[in-house]
Amino acid sequence: MSLSAILGPLDDASPLPLYQQLQRALRDAISTNVLGPDDALPAERDLADEFSVSRITVRKALDGLVGEGLLMRKQGAGTFVTGRVEKNFAKLTSFSEDMIARGRKPHSVWLSKSEGSVNPEEALTLGLSPGTGVFRFHRIRYADALPMALEFSTVPTAVLSSVAQVDSSLYEALEREGNRPTRALQRLRAVLFTADQAELLGVKPGDPGLLIERRGFLKSGRAVEFTQSYYRGDAYDFVAELNTLS
Amino acid sequence: MSLSAILGPLDDASPLPLYQQLQRALRDAISTNVLGPDDALPAERDLADEFSVSRITVRKALDGLVGEGLLMRKQGAGTFVTGRVEKNFAKLTSFSEDMIARGRKPHSVWLSKSEGSVNPEEALTLGLSPGTGVFRFHRIRYADALPMALEFSTVPTAVLSSVAQVDSSLYEALEREGNRPTRALQRLRAVLFTADQAELLGVKPGDPGLLIERRGFLKSGRAVEFTQSYYRGDAYDFVAELNTLS
DNA sequence: ACCGCAAAGTACCATTTAGATACCAATAAA
DNA sequence: TTTATTGGTATCTAAATGGTACTTTGCGGT
Incomplete structure (x- = not known):
């Protein structure tokens, strides 16, 4: 027809x-x-x-x-x-790799890259001692021309030589320095977007979103990444395949 | 072949x-x-x-x-x-165990148990032919006295002898009949609660929630369960530990 | 007369999909 | 060790698709 x-x-x-x-x-x-x-x-x-x-x-x-x-x-x-993007929750891939695998072009708009000392929350979640230096990244992530997520990342200065190392992919930069995390703890919960967040993502305040907090670790157990990602609820699905149920 | x-x-x-x-x-x-x-x-x-x-x-x-x-x-x-490896995700699936692990007492209130024929959506997701008989279950899940989630389950009549078999746990009933799923596909996304849903869960309409759709399969690959769970966004976190590398 | 816009026409480029063929490298079985 | 089978890779060809650059025409407003 x-x-x-x-x-x-x-x-x-x-x-x-x-x-x-x-x-x-x-x-x-x-x-x-x-x-x-x-x-x-x-x-x-x-x-x-x-x-x-x-x-x-x-x-x-x-x-x-x-x-x-x-x-x-x-x-x-x-x-x-355009369909919903399906993200495999059980796989530790970066946003960029994920989008490329789906045939979409990822890109980021940097809102800030900075260097500083850990705040108490970061020190706690990353297991760092107070005063440790960290890089902070804040950006909007796009798939093609569609804003998909807001991302706040914190990385100890010890695992990255400079903020300039991070261009399109944080994981790529960590990989280059041999510090790509091999294990992670993720926490996911539902949120409503604030007016600020909504504007950056091109959605309405009060629209539903997914907050994913991830702590990434090296094989040695050392924490190398703390990332908070706010995903658009209308554009993102998380998929998991399970083999044992209880 | x-x-x-x-x-x-x-x-x-x-x-x-x-x-x-x-x-x-x-x-x-x-x-x-x-x-x-x-x-x-x-x-x-x-x-x-x-x-x-x-x-x-x-x-x-x-x-x-x-x-x-x-x-x-x-x-x-x-x-x-490949053999499957996402064992840690089993945590996501079991409401009861999760609640117990958090030191809370899970229980359910049944809203309905019924028998009928598959609707087109169920037929599609479960891979059943139209007209197949199914049981439907609808309940509220509580942690202590706090309502946490709304659950809609659909199960083919072929894998369960009667609705009365299902008491506190659908999986227990399936187990007794030798039809407990061993693998599942889950999909998660952010939603806003409708007025009806909000009232049942004791939240406000428009509050954020997580919709988890699960399809459960037997070893044989036969689909035995389609469940939609609406979790309160303000009261539930999903935690996952990831070991997979890419 | 001039400008801006909608619409059409034409041509060519870059990418994706699909295929054909050949050869290399690793594995497993004889 | 030898041989057959398997996946890995590299060239080609070709068609279909979106990407882009130009030109032309007609209309309406200035």
Whole structure:
């Protein structure tokens, strides 16, 4: 069944531009699950044929929906309805690696990188003595153009030579210095986003989110990482596979 | 019996790439124990013949599953299904044990026990044919006097003789009938409580919660349980210890 | 007359998917 | 040790897809 047969033709006489009509039609199709998560849209050239418009017009319509985070483009592959990202909770992978494995492009916007001394909370959770030097990282994490999480990381200066070492991936930087954690304790709980957090993530205050606190350890048992990540509840699923139940 | 005969042919016309179709087919075969732990897969060249695709396509499919940790390659020997390792996650599954470990007394209040036919969602998630009979259970779970979670469970009638069998523990009842699940897939996400849910749990509508959906499987791969649990975000933390490396 | 916008047309580029073929490296069995 | 089998890797080809850059046309407002 072709999309145009379901959505109906566009109105050439309408004052609303064609690309906006198409955009609205597709947005409706997505919201009513005519196009479900991860479904591929017809190719741009096919859409253009189906709706009897030019490919440029199709692209303008898709541009808008990509901007809204409803669609995802993969060059050479197609355009897809954005689905929830599924994160395997039982696997100790970094956000960057995770997104790449899912075919999405991760990037971060740094809010701050700084150096200082542990505060009492960090000293407690990381098992460090007061006065120990730490690096602190604060950033927004994106998948493609979609903000996914706010992240606060604390790392002892002993395991990293400088803040500049950390570019796109904290774990990569730790790996380079031979200090990638091999074990971690994670704690997860539900939170509501504050106004500040919501604005950074492009959601509404009071929207649901997931706070994951992670302490990472080396084989030796030494703590090398304390990270608090606030994930968007509407964009993230955590999946676990279990083999023993009780 | 060849794998392709069990899994069916790939769809050349599907918008989903061939290697992803194959990947999903194999993942299903593993999750349903058609391919058990430590089983060897057919050689890449044989898989290519069986499914009428090139070896490269087979390798791309296997690459993904190796990345997910489901398969292990041994050059010169073969490709094998990995044994599971996420033992620590068992903690996530048992409400009762978790509460006891925290020094609290768990108990449940039944809201309903009923018998009926699967709805489409259940049929899909449990892999049952439409019209199959199921038992449904709905209860509130408490820690001491504090309501902690709402639970909806669905179980095929085939694995349980009657609803009356289920008293304090669904798993105990399944155990008595020799149908206790040995493996499960869990999915977790952040939600906001509706007015109905909030009232039952003694929280405010719009408060944050965690929805955990669990599908439980027998050794044979047969699905025996679909449970949705809504946990209070303010009263429950999920803790996990991770050992897996990547 | 000029400008900005919507729309269409055209061409070419980069990436992904899929395949074909060949050869190398590790393993296991004879 | 030898041989066959297995996974690992490297080139190619080709088609389909999204990405981008240009040009042209018509409309409406200034």
